[in-house]
Amino acid sequence: MAGNKGRGRAAYTFNIEAVGFSKGEKLPDVVLKPPPLFPDTDYKPVPLKTGEGEEYMLALKQELRETMKRMPYFIETPEERQDIERYSKRYMKVYKEEWIPDWRRLPREMMPRNKCKKAGPKPKKAKDAGKGTPLTNTEDVLKKMEELEKRGDGEKSDEENEEKEGSKEKSKEGDDDDDDDAAEQEEYDEEEQEEENDYINSYFEDGDDFGADSDDNMDE
Amino acid sequence: MTQAEIKLCSLLLQEHFGEIVEKIGVHLIRTGSQPLRVIAHDTGTSLDQVKKALCVLVQHNLVSYQVHKRGVVEYEAQCSRVLRMLRYPRYIYTTKTLYSDTGELIVEELLLNGKLTMSAVVKKVADRLTETMEDGKTMDYAEVSNTFVRLADTHFVQRCPSVPTTENSDPGPPPPAPTLVINEKDMYLVPKLSLIGKGKRRRSSDEDAAGEPKAKRPKYTTDNKEPIPDDGIYWQANLDRFHQHFRDQAIVSAVANRMDQTSSEIVRTMLRMSEITTSSSAPFTQPLSSNELEFVGKSGDSGGGMYVINLHKALASLATATLESVVQERFGSRCARIFRLVLQKKHIEQKQVEDFAMIPAKEAKDMLYKMLSENFMSLQEIPKTPDHAPSRTFYLYTVNILSAARMLLHRCYKSIANLIERRQFETKENKRLLEKSQRVEAIIASMQATGAEEAQLQEIEEMITAPERQQLETLKRNVNKLDASEIQVDETIFLLESYIECTMKRQ
Numbered sequence: 001m002a003g004n005k006g007r008g009r010a011a012y013t014f015n016i017e018a019v020g021f022s023k024g025e026k027l028p029d030v031v032l033k034p035p036p037l038f039p040d041t042d043y044k045p046v047p048l049k050t051g052e053g054e055e056y057m058l059a060l061k062q063e064l065r066e067t068m069k070r071m072p073y074f075i076e077t078p079e080e081r082q083d084i085e086r087y088s089k090r091y092m093k094v095y096k097e098e099w100i101p102d103w104r105r106l107p108r109e110m111m112p113r114n115k116c117k118k119a120g121p122k123p124k125k126a127k128d129a130g131k132g133t134p135l136t137n138t139e140d141v142l143k144k145m146e147e148l149e150k151r152g153d154g155e156k157s158d159e160e161n162e163e164k165e166g167s168k169e170k171s172k173e174g175d176d177d178d179d180d181d182a183a184e185q186e187e188y189d190e191e192e193q194e195e196e197n198d199y200i201n202s203y204f205e206d207g208d209d210f211g212a213d214s215d216d217n218m219d220e
Numbered sequence: 221m222t223q224a225e226i227k228l229c230s231l232l233l234q235e236h237f238g239e240i241v242e243k244i245g246v247h248l249i250r251t252g253s254q255p256l257r258v259i260a261h262d263t264g265t266s267l268d269q270v271k272k273a274l275c276v277l278v279q280h281n282l283v284s285y286q287v288h289k290r291g292v293v294e295y296e297a298q299c300s301r302v303l304r305m306l307r308y309p310r311y312i313y314t315t316k317t318l319y320s321d322t323g324e325l326i327v328e329e330l331l332l333n334g335k336l337t338m339s340a341v342v343k344k345v346a347d348r349l350t351e352t353m354e355d356g357k358t359m360d361y362a363e364v365s366n367t368f369v370r371l372a373d374t375h376f377v378q379r380c381p382s383v384p385t386t387e388n389s390d391p392g393p394p395p396p397a398p399t400l401v402i403n404e405k406d407m408y409l410v411p412k413l414s415l416i417g418k419g420k421r422r423r424s425s426d427e428d429a430a431g432e433p434k435a436k437r438p439k440y441t442t443d444n445k446e447p448i449p450d451d452g453i454y455w456q457a458n459l460d461r462f463h464q465h466f467r468d469q470a471i472v473s474a475v476a477n478r479m480d481q482t483s484s485e486i487v488r489t490m491l492r493m494s495e496i497t498t499s500s501s502a503p504f505t506q507p508l509s510s511n512e513l514e515f516v517g518k519s520g521d522s523g524g525g526m527y528v529i530n531l532h533k534a535l536a537s538l539a540t541a542t543l544e545s546v547v548q549e550r551f552g553s554r555c556a557r558i559f560r561l562v563l564q565k566k567h568i569e570q571k572q573v574e575d576f577a578m579i580p581a582k583e584a585k586d587m588l589y590k591m592l593s594e595n596f597m598s599l600q601e602i603p604k605t606p607d608h609a610p611s612r613t614f615y616l617y618t619v620n621i622l623s624a625a626r627m628l629l630h631r632c633y634k635s636i637a638n639l640i641e642r643r644q645f646e647t648k649e650n651k652r653l654l655e656k657s658q659r660v661e662a663i664i665a666s667m668q669a670t671g672a673e674e675a676q677l678q679e680i681e682e683m684i685t686a687p688e689r690q691q692l693e694t695l696k697r698n699v700n701k702l703d704a705s706e707i708q709v710d711e712t713i714f715l716l717e718s719y720i721e722c723t724m725k726r727q
Contacts, residue, residue, distance in 0.1 A: 061706075077239050105382075
């Protein structure tokens, strides 16, 4: 239906009267921008309901919000450093309980994976295991050695063994949260060791204390 | 899921569980069912954090998992369940009205923790109640257990599906994830526990207000030593039952408004009698015998007349009333008149609207178009000629309640998202001031605990100047208003959702 678009005025395809505008009347302007963000309303909103029930629910809501922040389910993102160390911060530390899920109800892959499985959901046992260490450590270290040999990285030195022992003891003393860190630390360990194997191990002649003290060396 | 719903879920998850859980949760809602590694890869979070977040989400019944072939476990989020978090205060308050403080705390603990064993719930609630009692008195476990049993009997709490007890004849490796099953009959079966004990009062040295900083947190391992008698039997709040209760409440109050008190009492009794026997989404209740009312239809003559409450009709008229009131508040009472007229006549031409509503043509036209543009109404074309020429077609205005309800529901989700954002914005704007006042309070509390003089306390209080106090007052008022609005918009959401669900079931 090619209309006569080019000739003279545009004609409407329908009876303009049906829509309510009389012929020749000025049509309202075309709007060229999105509607305003906070439009004015002709009618003000109805006031909120007030009553005992509503007030109680309001108080409940605010309380729940606060409580949820303190529950162990609220996983916090690591905060940026405060600019000034405040005195009152000591009094506002929140006491968060640990929460250990019932592993029987969850898929197996949910459990935090550790090289030392004993440091899993039973922190108490982990402590005991941590004290009588040498055996388990050597086992795991041996396992690691095999792995590393497969990757063709050559020999491990005593320094590296001590590094691993140091980090393992620290990881065993921790809670579940620390276990995740330990897993990460151990991953770091492997990377560190692989890199360090590029150099001769006696390159750092700091003696046996190197690496066993601080874990800061792990972070790059 | 619509964008508005996803946005609202994101805000709710962030407020309640933090940003990491929010990221994982929103990702799952957006993309559907996914395995663990894909989630970690797509969201760029470490595997450990994803695991933690998923544990939290599964604990709170927001995410479920399923084992697929080849042992892959996929996780799926329930968007509608996330939206229920808005309604927690209402659930708790309702339990308070029905079962007083003990019941209220039980439901609160269940909602806050997702799922718990009965013994855990009883212990926590008893401890909390003991805190609020006077010195020397303690709360007995038995009373708490009784309330718990009553809640289970009326189906307000239900058992979670549990791990099936397998006999160890299965030699193969354990499955990657347990398939949880629940037997219909067992859902409300309370295990026979003899919980003897009293609530413990928390020692005051555990409170934060005490003088010493706590360098090391005491480990929460003391209770793991004793075997828990009902280990593995978890309970959760039965949200559907609460919804049923709300719906009944809404119907009863609607009847009370339209007719008189006695009719509403009758309806209430009918509903109560059928509370447990009807499933939550049945369109009709079980037939009972009583008097005749608007929502009540006759369904038989045995036993002196069997009557049925037409729940669908009741919900439909509630939803319609909501729509009408929205139109009235947004566009004025004349518009509302037109709206009701179109509702009544089902299909009506523009000319007829002017005549029936007795409103001048220009105004009527304007209002009709306004409502049309906001999607409260729609146009139905009826062509007179086969070529559908516009000048020879009837255009009829009509209201499709279902689609209008959906539109309004969508707007409600957007409103709540806006309210939450505004509240967070207000809080963030005044963060410095809020923190300052919190610090001052903490200092005052610690000084009071160590016995300071009145003058010193006065001095500390003056650290907050008068205009700052004013600002805090205003902030508090605004935040309260926004919170209250959220709660009340949620009531509308509930009505509309129930109506839409009921209508969809019928079709």
